[in-house]
Amino acid sequence: MEKIIEMKGITKVFPGTVANDDVNFELLGGETHVLLGENGAGKTTLMNVLYGLYQAEKGDIFVKGQLVKIMSPNDAIALGIGMVHQHFMLVHNFTVAENIVLGSEPKQGLKLDMKKAIRNVEEISKKYGFNIDPNAVIEDISVGQQQKVEILKALYRGAEILILDEPTAVLTPQEIIELGVIIDNLKAEGKSVILITHKLKEVMSMSDRVTIVRRGKVTGTVKTKETSIDQLAELMVGRKVNLVVDKKTAKIGAAVLEVEGLVALDHRGLPAVNGIDLVVKRGEILGIAGVDGNGQSEFVEVLTGLRKAKEGKIVLNGKDILNKNPEEINNDGMGHIPEDRHKRGLILKYSLFENAILGIHKNKPFSKGIVMNYKAIREHCNKLIKEFDVRTPNDEVAASALSGGNQQKLIVAREISKDPELLIASQPTRGLDVGAIEYIHGRLVQERDNGKGVLLVSLELDEIMALSDRIAVMYDGKVVAVLDRKDATEHKLGILMAGGTLEEAEKEGKKVE
Template sequence: MEKVVEMKGITKVFPGVIANENVDFDLKKGEIHVLLGENGAGKTTLMNVLYGLYAQEAGDIFIKGNKVSIKNPKEAIDLGIGMVHQHFMLVHNFTVAQNMILGNEPKKGINLDINKAITDTKALSQKYGFNIDPEAIIEDMTVGQQQKVEILKALYRGAEILILDEPTAVLTPQEIVELGVILKNLVKEGKSIILITHKLKEIMIMSDRVTIIRRGKLIGVIETKETNIDELAEMMVGRKVNLKVEKGDIKLGETVLKIEDLKVLDHRKIPAVKGVNLEVRRGEILAIAGVDGNGQTELIEAIAGLRKPLSGKVVLNGKDITGKSSKDAIEAGLGHIAEDRHKRGLILKYSLYENSILGVHYKSPFAKGIMMNYKEIKDYTKRLIKNYDVRTPNEEVTASSLSGGNQQKIVIAREIEKNPELLIAAQPTRGLDVGAIEYIHRRLVEERDNNRAVLLVSLELDEVLSLADRIAVIYDGQIVDILDAKDATEQKLGILMAGGTLKKEVEGGESRE
């Protein structure tokens, strides 16, 4: 089979870090090839070299057998390479069609031909079965739809080779299935696809071959049909990984979080949370399961003091924090692993040591009056980096210089080290590899076993089922049912998440909806 991409002996060095060391990679025409590795292993760096965002220190790139020098993304696009980044590059207040044509605008005389843009977008969307409205505004779309727009944008620019960076990190289970169908359709149309990921289950379903990179070096290339999840995990991390969460029996204590008839509006002033009642007790992990966009974000923001509720009550550790600030929530005993690490979890241009004390920066030993104790702050950050296995040259680098997974580890380390009474973990393993997921799951279970209350919000049903003691299913802003984890299955949760009900046996053998 023809090789459409060959990368030979690629080396890329950043100050203090060899990101790629003599790495070989190739992509055959019409295949889905996964680039697998831990956070910070050098996967995205290698693809950024192919896309012209970075220049390699050594090595050669061949496209369809011809040696090329790719100096910038425009040259990559001209060679038929398109890249969909983990954090999307869309203008949020533009329509789909406007985003599609940015930098490549069709003209009618001297005027922009927006009607042509709309027609072309519609035709392309229908050709690949994307079902996207060209006139929809990006900020009103789900993350899954936004991702489709990014893929369409690359196709609009003539991409034959598609690079998708962590494409399933922000998708619901249903959207992941949809993406799999889309990728298979693209391959049928003659496209060749590179997936950067560390989600082993999806690799087994979606890919033809897997290239494994560990700490910047090539570990091996393997045919997907000749391997399994356990072998891939071991090759990726360099040791056996326990993919099953080990958990002791639940020892319930008193209620830490009590929510009564909570109503919250979203950013468009439309009801998002519609009268939620919920309790989380010491010694348990209560998970909220639901399809993205059913009020989870607004519920968490109302608890964390990031959004004022319309009505209702939030009581944390015996203190009424309804409508109070996030500082008040932290003082009452809240730790919050935010679902969007860039928007809520980190200040990207701050150093790691500055990010590591956010929320407790005014307290001893980090501050004395208005003076900051930087020696103590840096020593503390070094301990977090070591204890939470954050891959970084040092504590001085900015948060933006870390890989997504390592950024997440800093957020998780900071929030757990606050010793909160209630830990909200919203999408805690989004964008993490199996080694890191194993570690984070263990830490969350430790928090539960240390008599803390944990509120887990996750789109990953595997994660919900393996971590939770109880599962509250949210649909259209309401808790539709709460199941004991031992009684829950993926099928039952799927029915409830789609707005259905479970048949329950009642006396006399009759059943009710």
């Protein structure tokens, strides 16, 4: 197979960090090549260099053996390179066809020839096995369909090489299988595909070769057939990792959180949380599954006092906490690992010891009236650093100086040290390497075994399946079903996540089994 892309000695520096450090990467014709690594490892940066969004300080790029200079995405497109970003770049009130031809519109005289545009889109959709309506408006179609539009947009512009950045992050299990079929169709047509991901299961099912990136450097390139999930995890992290969550049978107790008829509005004044009833019990992990944007974030914001509810009831540990402020809810026994660690979890320019007491800074022994007791604060922080294995030179460094995994460990440590009755863990392992994930999963299970209630909200279905004792599925602001973990399959959950009913899920589940 010929080398379609060769990147040699690529070095890309941002202020204070080397994102790519002398990286070599090659793509062969007709292969699917995965770039694997934790968030922040430098995978997307490398592909942004290939697509012309960034220029490298050092290194050369060859396309089909020719040395090229890619100064912009237009240069990349002219060379047959297309990129589908993690966050789609679509005009929401345009149709599918209008989005696909945007910038390369077929004309009739001076006017846009919309009929020809629709015909072109239908032809290219059929050619690659996409089932998509060219006249549908983007905001009315599913996230999976929007991703197909982005792929078609690149193909319409003549892409021979397709870069897909975290393509499965927003898809249901069924849509992930469909994406696999699409990639196979593209390869059959002679296209080459680069997938950026940190999900090991998909690497095994979708790729021919894998290049592993760790902290800006390539740690190896392997053939998928000749490797295993365990080996890839080790290459990604640098040590052996236990990928199976070890947990005993749950000893479920009384309800710690009761939610009834909860309604809350989003920033546009539309219902984001639309009549939720839910109970979390002591000694269990209740997982909330769902495709991103179905009200999970708003639901957590209401529970934690960050968003006002319009109506409903929330009882924590026998106390009514509806529309109380975060401090009061915190004092009533709730811990919260927020989904955005930078926006809601830490004050990045504060030291670790200051971050270690956020939310409990008014409590004894940390505060004596208006005077802070820094001796007690630093003792507390150093105890957390030791117990939760936060890798840091000392407790005085700013939170911004830690890696994502260590920032997350500090937040988890702080919230667990509050000894909450209910711990809300929202995307607790987003963007972390498998080593940090293994550790945080273990701590969440420990809280459950200590008789606390844990509400886990995650977009990673594997994480929900591995940790939960019961699983609630959210769709369009509602909890559409709650299943015992033993009754939940990926297939059933996928149907519910896409808006199907429990009856449909049960029926389809039997067919698959």
